[in-house]
Amino acid sequence: MAALYIHSFLFLQCLFSLSILGAAGDLTDGNSEHVKREHSLIKPYQGVGSSAMPLWDFMGSTMLTSQYVRLTPDERSKEGSIWNRIPCFLKDWELHVHFRIHGTGKKNLHGDGFALWYAKDRLEPGPVFGNHAKFHGLAVFVDTYPNDETTERVFPFISAMVNNGSLVYDHSKDGRTVELAGCTADIRNANHDTFLAIRYSRGRLTVMTDIEGKNEWKNCVDISGVRLPTGYYFGATAATGDLSDNHDVISMKVYQLMVEHSPDDENIDWTKIEPSVSLLKSPKDNVDDPTGNFRSGPLTGWKVFLLLLAALLGIIVCAVVGAVVFQKRQERNKRFY
Structure with a gap:
């Protein structure tokens, strides 16, 4: 019996380790999956030196060069965006973004950040990193400035949000009231390439970073129960x-993931799906959690509970079995005297 609980505990540990590593292992290396060029921004860019691109529209302070698309210069009160013109009808996809955030501002003297979007509406400027607030779809924010002075987070901070038009990103709380999960990411003024990957497949949303120059993906967000429709647009804003940075996008590559779906899924009109997430807790609960990492981080509360419960049961069973075995040995030894 003790062996059974010990094996169960070890099995849970293995599952936990695999859950952390599995997301990284799932990400495509960029070669095995099919890149969708109609949704991808790849050098050499077409339209350099003009105000138009065949597959992309940009507005605001966005500037197209031969090496990067600069959404904002390192100047105050700038907004810029770039949006794909063609809606994406892939059920399962992965977006790889090569980006760079840099400027002359020192610690806590830079901002505000940029965002990646898979959204219903495009080219609608607003207060959320250059996009309108009540959007429909998915947003991944790279926030470089802490507006909430009481926060315990370390910035820059990456977070994810799914919206059906009813939620509003609150800058004063750095989006904690509506985010799903997030992680700290040291991405400013890096002397090496920095990348971010967003994967959506079978209702699972995964956000990974490669920002340390090691050519390794690391887990940032991993959430199941996400529902996103087809027919939305990819974009970056x-x-x-009062503070500023250069926000540069070097490439955005969208890959089609070859995933089989059930017959029921195939019969759904995916263009009519409402963006949503099945959560154990409401995003509003984040306001009471300064770190925002109670859910879908590397170690969530229920995982801790299960591991501690398994460990406690294993210890109790081992102690009982050990006591019984010890007592029987003592009785057996007495019979030999």
């Missing part, structure tokens, strides 16, 4: 306020 950025904004500066």
Whole structure:
């Protein structure tokens, strides 16, 4: 019996380790899956030196060069965006973004950040990193400035949000009231390439980073129960306020993931799906959790509970079995005297 609980505990540990590593292992290396060029921004860019691109529209302070698309310069009160013109009808996809955030501002003297979007509406400027607030779809924010002075987070901070038009990103709380999960990411003024990957497949949303120059993906967000429709647009926006940074996008590559779906899924009109997430807790609960990492981080509360419960049961069973075995040995030894 003790062996059974010990094996169960070890099995849970293995599952936990695999859950952390599995997301990284699932990400495509960029070669095995099919890149969708109609949704991808790849050098050499077409339209350099003009105000138009065949597959992309940009507005605001966005500037197209031969090496990067600069959403904002390192100047105050700038907003810029770039949006794919063609809606994406892939059920399962992965977006790889090569980006760079840099500027002359020192610690806590830079901002505000940029965002990646899979959204219903495009080219609608607003207060959320250069996009309108009540959007429909998915947003991944790279926030470089802490607006909430009481926060315990370390910035820059990456977070994910799914919206059906009813939620509003609150800058004063750095989006904690509506985010799903997130992680700290040291991405400013890096002397090596920095990447971010967003994967959506079978209702699972995964956000990974490769920002340390090691060519390794690391887990940032991993959430199941996400429902996103087809027919939305990919885009990137950025904004500066009293503080500023250069926000550069070097490439955005969208890959089609070859995933089989059930017959029921195939019969769904995916263009009519409402963006949503099945959560154990409401995003509003994040306001009471300064770190925002109670859910879908590397170690969530229920995982801790299960591991501690398994460990406690294993210890109790081992102690009982050990006591019984010890007592029987003592009785057996007495019979030999």
